[in-house]
Amino acid sequence: MSNFVAIQNTAMPVVEYQGKRVVTFAMIDKVHGRKKGTAKRTFNRNKSRFVEGKDFFELTWGLKDPESLKGVFPPRTPRGILITEPGYLLLVKPFGDDLSWDVQRQMVDAYFRRNTLGELRHVEIPSLEELREMPAEKAQHIVAKAEKESSFGHGKPGSAAMTLRRKELKQIRPAIRTLIDLHQISICDLGDFVKVINNT
Structure with missing residues (x-):
């Protein structure tokens, strides 16, 4: 679903x-x-x-x-x-x-x-446990792709698409934090996004 x-x-x-x-x-x-x-x-x-x-x-x-x-x-x-x-x-x-x-x-x-x-497509994001078990490069690729797909065409404030984007961010942000903590990496194309996460 x-x-x-x-x-x-x-x-x-x-x-x-x-x-x-x-x-x-x-x-x-x-x-x-x-x-x-x-x-x-x-x-x-x-x-x-x-x-x-x-x-x-x-x-x-x-x-x-x-x-x-x-x-x-x-x-x-x-x-x-x-x-x-x-x-x-x-x-x-x-x-x-x-x-x-x-x-x-x-x-x-x-x-x-x-x-x-x-139709709005929900972006599938692996659980934190699954990300921890993956090779660093694969996990990095999956999270970067999920962030890109989630942010693309997320709609105007108050729209159903924006609501979906907020739900996805609740999964994406912890995933990025987990990858950074585990692998001490920076994820390409997420520089500004990571800064926002670190400030929240």
């Missing part, structure tokens, strides 16, 4: 199941600015109207695909529900405010319809 789509200044992770883009209750609450649990309550109240396999998928631990659904549900969740596009449209029907109308249109156009131009 490494791609994101910008919806209403929220970086929505792209989640796919059985070849379809799906969302969780938590994702719906977040993008619609609703209190936690709102989407789940709405679903449970109208569950008889939803068709399993068409509007939603109910998963248990034994059925979950560990790779494609990694990080989608909190750890040790006994079961999870994934909502498809038709299910999403039914679920948010009662949300009649202006924001919800805007979000619904963006979700259909940019998220469910696979508009890859609107």
